[in-house]
Amino acid sequence: MYFQVHQPHRLKRYGMFEIGVHSDYFDHSLNEEILHKVSRKCYVPTNKLLLKLINEHQGDFKFSFSVTGTLLDQLEEFAPDVLETFKDLARTGHVEFLAETYYHSLSYLYSKEEFQEQVTRHSQRMQELFGQTPKVFRNTELIFNNELAKHIEELGFLGILAEGADHLLGWRSPNFMYRPASTSSIKVLLKNYKLSDDIAFRFSNKGWEEHPLSAEKYAQWINSANGNGELINLFMDYETFGEHQWEDTGIFQFLEHMPRAVLEHPHNDFITVSEAIERYDVRGEYDAHNFISWADMERDLSAWLGNNMQHASIQALYRLERRVKELQDESLINDWRKLTTSDHFYYMCTKWFADGDVHKYFNAYDSPYEGFIAFMNVIHDLERRVKEREQELVTA
């Protein structure tokens, strides 16, 4: 099991009339409020439960985390006691922390240099806080292709995570270890989206024929993969527990009982991603020429880069990269990097906006158009600051 833990630095509805007046782009009070809410509903109770499960099962229950830098910064600032509970989990020795981009960004697509810097910085932070340097990488939203896998291999990682996409697997099962095409040593772990989404998306759906889902029933599904697979990768957002699936759905009782139910079968155990890489040999090649992700039915990039507002805003952002970095001004670089977080572009998604579905739930704005306006206004102010600093340097 691997859980993705992330919160962005949300922007204010920064207006055009604010450009040049102030450069306080981020909505600190909203971010703090959401952090406290998610901590109360998810991080605190789920960390506590997982710690209990680790202690109870004495080494038979393990899992992996990927925690973004943007969340860790906010935890440090607003909820240091909650950060401690993540450290408690790390200290058990049964939790592995994965590498990703510090800002949960799409930087791989726009700047390899920025990508590498964010990955390095994130790995350092994992060492600082949790005492381990990640060996396995997961990219933002499981965005993946062969070239990325090769790049990650060259950076020295032993494994990478990806979506087990039907159109790439064909008849094959995600329940084996694969090698990304055009790589020589790195292994790819593929998400079993069916079993993952049974928990992450369908758990509380009363219209689902399997509702309510018991730990015992779920364990049977896991058992039925025996003989037809070697490992089952359950990848999901950590916020599934208590935030996407509310406490009253019974999600915590399910999580509490599921490990015992699964461990009843003698062939089953829980391991971390690095242990899986060590234990299982590659059984086939996973050939992702085009980018895939774990999002929506399309499993592509269209949630972040599906319309022209998204393209225009992300291009405007990366056009500023060189200039921002050359100025070596920490506050400019920090603001710029916080803007690389993929959520800002997700808020501008118009794919199914009219249907009021999942995209709307995660949207901090009234509409994708407002998300775009705020982001572009911020870009214009940032560019103004860059220009000012450049002129200061010329005159100095």
Add this chain to the structure above:
Amino acid sequence: MLGWEFPPYFAGGIGVVCYHLTKALAQRGEEITYIMPFGPRNIQKGNLSKLLVAERIAPHVRVHTVHTQMHAYMNAHEYKNQYTSTMLEDTGTESNKQLYGKDLMQEVHNFAHRATAIADHEEFDIIHCHDWMTIPAAVWIKQRSHKPLIVHVHNTIYDRYLSGSNKVEYDIEQLGLRHADKVVCVSHYVRNNLLANYDVDPQKVVVVHNAMEQLSPSQQPAPRISSTDKIVLFAGRITAQKGPEYFIRAARLVADHDPNVKFVMAGSGDMLHRMIELAADLGLADKFLFPGYYARSDVDKLFGMADVFVMPSVSEPFGIVPLEAMSKGTPTIISKQSGVSEVLSHVLKVDFWDVEELAEKILAVLKYEELHNLLSEHGNWEAKLLTWDKSAEQISAIYRSLHPLTVIH
């Protein structure tokens, strides 16, 4: 159906709604006898019949016209002026004096008498009337025929005057609500207003949103006022309810930020002269164009030349104009205080009083090309999904619920 004529010029949406709803209902196979107040402001006699023939629904719709001096958005004062001018034109022939009432209320009752006389000779299963002037007629017809009554509310007196001061009209609306078996509101905005300010059983009040006439594409390229300036458009009646003042105050902020913008305030109304003065007072005389009243045939040109359309209404029961702008591909900003905002996602929304936010959004649409293009493209698509057939389908279902034995032909 007791409805209104498709207006010759754009005095308000009610005639438009009646026409398209009747057409869509007839196309679904409903048989409609349409009793229509017919006055001096209407298009030449027989035009509706011609429209019906053109739409190939004539066999399903029979139209009776009742001569009257009233029209859908009239108040007592306007009626007085209309009455006086008709009497002067006709040099007071005795027949006209007998034909038309001295004041609006008398005329509403005259209409009710004549409509009831027509209904006495007609076969029908349901009575469906639109807004207050036809209510007395509809209630009388119900009392004589014992058929179920639908009161279709497009706007309330309470909302139009932003107070309960028009006692007689209010009482007539209240009468209609009491006798109605079903009350259809054009938006939740109207429904909420109705429940808050009238005595009516919430159970019988439902919402059927208006839709959009599918305009045929323009043949001519839109005229440009200037090759360099962007154009921001207001179009509609220039009355307090439509919020023209907020548009002008936002324009001041926009002009401060971007000198290459022109503003067009199209339409006429009792606030027009004050708005011209306000624009001048704010130093916007050279930024503003007031083309005055526009005919429906000008709608294409107006929307075609605009870079953004704004409807800053203080209170808008529905608001069809934004749908027309969107169907022309014009990015649209509407106030949250409008019924139409309930059905639209691909527009920008503001509180009408938030002049600064309105200015921000106007500037954003003018400045960010991708925003402009996506609002245009998605807005166009969204407006075209709101068809009259969908509204008519819901109305048909209400007919069936009130008169389950009716057979659709």
